[in-house]
Amino acid sequence: MAGPLAGFRIVEMAGIGPAPFAATLLADMGAEVIRVDRREATDLGLPGREPKFDVLHRGRRSLAVDVKSEAGRDVVKRLAGKADGLIEGFRPGVMERLGLGPDVLLKLNPRLVFGRMTGFGQDGPLAQAAGHDIDYIALAGVLHAIGRKGEAPVPPLNLVGDFGGGGMFLAFGVVCGLLEAQKSGKGQVVDAAMVDGAAYLMAPMYGLFAQGAWIDERGVNVLDTGAPWYNVYETRDGKWLAVGAIEKRFYEELIERLGLTAKDLPKQNDRKRWPELKAHIAEAIATRTRAEWERAFEGSDACVAPVLALGEVDKHPHNIARSTFLKRDGVLQPGPAPRFSRTKVEMGSPPRPRGADSEAVLSDWGFAEAEIAELMGAGAVGAAV
Numbered sequence: 130m131a132g133p134l135a136g137f138r139i140v141e142m143a144g145i146g147p148a149p150f151a152a153t154l155l156a157d158m159g160a161e162v163i164r165v166d167r168r169e170a171t172d173l174g175l176p177g178r179e180p181k182f183d184v185l186h187r188g189r190r191s192l193a194v195d196v197k198s199e200a201g202r203d204v205v206k207r208l209a210g211k212a213d214g215l216i217e218g219f220r221p222g223v224m225e226r227l228g229l230g231p232d233v234l235l236k237l238n239p240r241l242v243f244g245r246m247t248g249f250g251q252d253g254p255l256a257q258a259a260g261h262d263i264d265y266i267a268l269a270g271v272l273h274a275i276g277r278k279g280e281a282p283v284p285p286l287n288l289v290g291d292f293g294g295g296g297m298f299l300a301f302g303v304v305c306g307l308l309e310a311q312k313s314g315k316g317q318v319v320d321a322a323m324v325d326g327a328a329y330l331m332a333p334m335y336g337l338f339a340q341g342a343w344i345d346e347r348g349v350n351v352l353d354t355g356a357p358w359y360n361v362y363e364t365r366d367g368k369w370l371a372v373g374a375i376e377k378r379f380y381e382e383l384i385e386r387l388g389l390t391a392k393d394l395p396k397q398n399d400r401k402r403w404p405e406l407k408a409h410i411a412e413a414i415a416t417r418t419r420a421e422w423e424r425a426f427e428g429s430d431a432c433v434a435p436v437l438a439l440g441e442v443d444k445h446p447h448n449i450a451r452s453t454f455l456k457r458d459g460v461l462q463p464g465p466a467p468r469f470s471r472t473k474v475e476m477g478s479p480p481r482p483r484g485a486d487s488e489a490v491l492s493d494w495g496f497a498e499a500e501i502a503e504l505m506g507a508g509a510v511g512a513a514v
Contacts, residue, residue, distance in 0.1 A: 132159020133472040140208050140215045147295030148218030148246040149185040154300040156188030156477050157465035163490055166483040168195040168511040180480040181458040188477025193484030193511035200509035202228055208494055209234045209241060214303050218246040221256050231318045241316040242306035246299045250322035262290035269327035278348030294326025357407035361436060368419035369436035383431040387413040485513040
């Protein structure tokens, strides 16, 4: 694998959501990531789903292990002993009960960076509680802030908790740990919690709130559809435009290209008249199709963009030019990001079936042929399922 993390070895304990996302980020950046799948079928994926659709499994090989058996646990220990990092997304205490906690693995490999992904963190009153993205962003104050005035909070898919506040923070934490270990020669535990990460993403809003510049209500602020010039508007053909003309010069260009006259409109920052201004902008945008507005705003600094559907994104000229989206086996997916000037990143291998690489992984990581045969014969390690 190419990329800035080439040469680093990561063990990923199979899970769903944020931990696999972190593993994908590390793999896309060139790290060798081994996914330790369970031998038995689980609810970690949709039954009968083809591996190619598990985009978050790309770029790494799969080793199926029965971690409930002593022999299976010994396999994980040996892998961890040769790895730079390990990622797991179980509830606090699960790895310890398996005999694979950081107290055990760091003794075997003092340089190991042990990345832990949870919703509420390794400690605190809710540490053992079940939850999902919507619960974590609710506790962080994020969910309350997203939505239109007078309406219920709107979950922003599971992007803020699982992926932004979870997987990205875990990957960042693991890379920080790897960098520090190169200097100190010592590993450590990374406690990444989705509540913490989601709160971190809200840092600017908490600053504005403390200043008195952010009202603690939905749909009345600059970035939450309260402002007429930061909103989405329907076009004549039932599609949508995204408008983000915050700065004065951008706003003035917006108004000009919409064919409106500034002196006939409320002032840009007159909050009391925002509903009136919003109605003028909506009325203007509704007169043309989305494609017509795209042409009208081409080359403009009015901060206007078409709201593209999932099936349209790979056809936009900018996304094409930057290869933002790639197709593999007919599956549209984002390409690796960010880009680097010297250490080129490439999308790794396609998602692999559970256990597809068990023998090859064990061999590459130093297991003798006889050991592999014994492990597979005993059921501690499984082949492709």
